[in-house]
Amino acid sequence: MVKVLVAGFKGRMGNTTVQMVLEHEGFDLVGVFDPMASEKNLNENPAYSQTDVPVFTNLANIKTDAEVWIDFTRPTSVFENTKFALEHGISPVIGTTGMTDDQVKELQALAKEKQVGGLIAPNFGISAVLLMQFAKQAAKYLPDVEIIEMHHDNKLDAPSGTALNTAKMIAEVRKEHYQGNPDEKETLPGARGANYEGMRIHAVRLPGYVAHEQVLFGGKGEALTIRQDSFDRISFMSGVAVATEKIRNYSELMVGLENIL
Numbered sequence: 001m002v003k004v005l006v007a008g009f010k011g012r013m014g015n016t017t018v019q020m021v022l023e024h025e026g027f028d029l030v031g032v033f034d035p036m037a038s039e040k041n042l043n044e045n046p047a048y049s050q051t052d053v054p055v056f057t058n059l060a061n062i063k064t065d066a067e068v069w070i071d072f073t074r075p076t077s078v079f080e081n082t083k084f085a086l087e088h089g090i091s092p093v094i095g096t097t098g099m100t101d102d103q104v105k106e107l108q109a110l111a112k113e114k115q116v117g118g119l120i121a122p123n124f125g126i127s128a129v130l131l132m133q134f135a136k137q138a139a140k141y142l143p144d145v146e147i148i149e150m151h152h153d154n155k156l157d158a159p160s161g162t163a164l165n166t167a168k169m170i171a172e173v174r175k176e177h178y179q180g181n182p183d184e185k186e187t188l189p190g191a192r193g194a195n196y197e198g199m200r201i202h203a204v205r206l207p208g209y210v211a212h213e214q215v216l217f218g219g220k221g222e223a224l225t226i227r228q229d230s231f232d233r234i235s236f237m238s239g240v241a242v243a244t245e246k247i248r249n250y251s252e253l254m255v256g257l258e259n260i261l
């Protein structure tokens, strides 16, 4: 049994993850963490009345024998949480988006020093992992590309981790270049979206949406659109489960679910 702690358990993803961990026969939920919690044990929640799991509300007070730390928290807390996990020999499985490249590099160095395996996955959905792979492949032949990501209107970071990661993967095979008319002027600032090495990224926030992305490629007289949709947060759970099962077999901190599939 893999002993698991879920950080951010009061949130949308954390709550879905707790259910997945409890239902999974190979996982043992040994702790949950969220500063917003008022209960001391998960069994105080009527939905989990038979489940004896300690609730932590402060990072400094966490005492646990967890082997895997699943994190769906906030862009402002994920770095400290991941550092805590690595320093305590707990393998982090990180879904929280919004870390800077420098933060990721620092955590990768720490994981190497401690010889602890971990994964940061901007998206645990297989449709999104495939979209990123296909987009990288397509960009070799169609280098003019724009990304549109669409999410629910409670999302804190923009662009989404998935959109930024898509752009980074495309940038590995595409020479940086300007797209659009060199004389174009934004008559409304921001109209052309964010700019990653010449690729434009547009972030849509609307109620009713969960997580969706389109990558649009344009060529002479033709176009290609690749799209993925997560209609439900259950779409991320098989990826989280695979990472939780496998991550202790590694001794480095990787970025992208594809590294362990």
Ligand SMILES: NC(=O)c1ccc[n+]([C@@H]2O[C@H](COP(=O)([O-])OP(=O)(O)OC[C@H]3O[C@@H](n4cnc5c(N)ncnc54)[C@H](O)[C@@H]3O)[C@@H](O)[C@H]2O)c1
Pocket: 007, 008, 009, 010, 011, 012, 013, 014, 033, 034, 035, 036, 071, 072, 073, 074, 075, 077, 081, 094, 095, 096, 097, 098, 121, 122, 123, 124, 125, 161, 236
């Ligand atoms: N990688 C993926 O596949 C994937 C999928 C969905 C969401 N996400 C990301 O997961 C994160 C959470 O999304 P959400 O919709 O569940 O958000 P949410 O706001 O519903 O939940 C976040 C929870 O984290 C808690 N929290 C805040 N600070 C904390 C801390 N220091 N330690 C522990 N918990 C803390 C909050 O109280 C809240 O309950 C976001 O960054 C989102 O982009 C990633």
Ligand SMILES: O=C(O)C1=N[C@H](C(=O)O)CCC1
Pocket: 097, 122, 123, 151, 152, 155, 156, 159, 160, 161, 162, 163, 210, 211
């Ligand atoms: O709901 C969110 O927030 C999501 N965030 C991730 C991102 O930023 O890419 C993945 C999809 C859901």
